[in-house]
Amino acid sequence: MLFWLIAEVIKILIVFAGLLLSAAYLTLLERKIAARIQNRMGPMEAGFHGFLQPIADGIKLFFKEDIIPSEANKFLFILAPILVVIPALTTFAVIPFGAPIKIMGHIVPLQITDVNVGILFILALTSLGVYGVVIGGWASNSKYSLLGGIRTAAQMVSYEIALVLSIVGIIMIAGDLSLSKIVSEQSHIWFVVYQPVGFLLYLIASTAEMNRVPFDIGEAEGEIVAGFHTEYSSMEFAFYFIGEYAQMVVNSAVITTLFLGGWQGPFLPPVIWFLIKVFFVILIYLWLRWTYPRLRYDELMDFGWKFLLPIALANIIVTGFVMVLLKG
């Protein structure tokens, strides 16, 4: 019992520290990749090739003046950035990041908790991410923030449906909602082979859920300053960014677990395989951001409702048909 408790606490600490650190260093990775795509050098001053840049940025943001606009709802204004970070970090609790290991005769699964409704748990937490953005936009008492909040809310509600439906194919093939079972089902062949459409749908819909370019109408710099976080400064601003990048890591981990075989792979240790796959999915997200221009508001809604949603439904029906044909 005591061993179990200690192991659990250590796992939580590792995941927590790892997520925050990777969220910080993703900012550097993003700037380096943007620079590469635009034929520049990117940050070079702090440390070797700008390696200390995230830490310098963190210290700078920490010491900035914390400005709360007048007439703003103080409590909600401070609560909103926290509400962005919490669901993003909590989602990782159900993701298996390595094969079970043996320590002192006990088998320790490398997963904080194996909930039997794992996928639904992830979807439920993803659906809560919208609150931080909406409340932040409303509490700022600024028209740009409010516009950004409303836009984001409408966008996230629309794309969430496609996001949920894109996973249903996986649930049908695996026959289980627990993520550790889904990973072990993929020991022979990755689910991306069975569900290529589902994979693409999830990739697109999750980009929209994270409000990243090309779906970032909630913070479109060219139109509404910075959208929902226009009025934020100092650590609250940093929290929005930690939330966004942590969400990116978590979404990549979810894609890895559901479609790319999780921690399974030959030769290398499972944890390394997991990290490699997550890294490559993150690269896809970054690549998308620096390649495509922002969609217009009506284009974005059309794309979600008239293109992604029908394809997601068709994907479910086709998957069901094929499964019945192969069985009978």
Add this chain to the structure above:
Amino acid sequence: MEALFYIFAFIAIFSALMVISMKNPLTSALYLVLCFFALAGFYVLLDMQFLAVMQILVYAGAIMVLVVLVIMLLNISRLNAVKTDFHQKIIGIIIAIVLFGEIVIYTVNGMTKKPTGIFTHSVINKIGNTQVIGNFLFTKYTLSFEIASILLFVAIIGAYLFAKKKL
């Protein structure tokens, strides 16, 4: 487990009270979200993980987001004067009395019941309660399940008709 129940119960009752006593409608809506989380906690304590997740996914994640969105769009910042008339008070008092009576009857007559039939807690946990619910929806309760889905479909078409005056 008992302690957890009391914590969730306290949160549920506190947030429910705040929903009706807050002046700002957005804060009320957020307290309602908190109340849903406490209810989801109850479902987890009752070994109903599927219901708990659905509670958060559907109520907190979808319905309340729409409510918050509407509050923001209409920009109702504060309720200053609440109009109350005599009829409202009478109806409110009658409903309160009936509810109180129901609670008294339940607490006096109610006792802990074990689930009957073959589905005991251990069986449900072995199969997984999502699978049990799914099986029942598509075998024993197919008709009611389909009727519910037709009802939802009718509601969607109705909403479409109202929103788009000229077709």
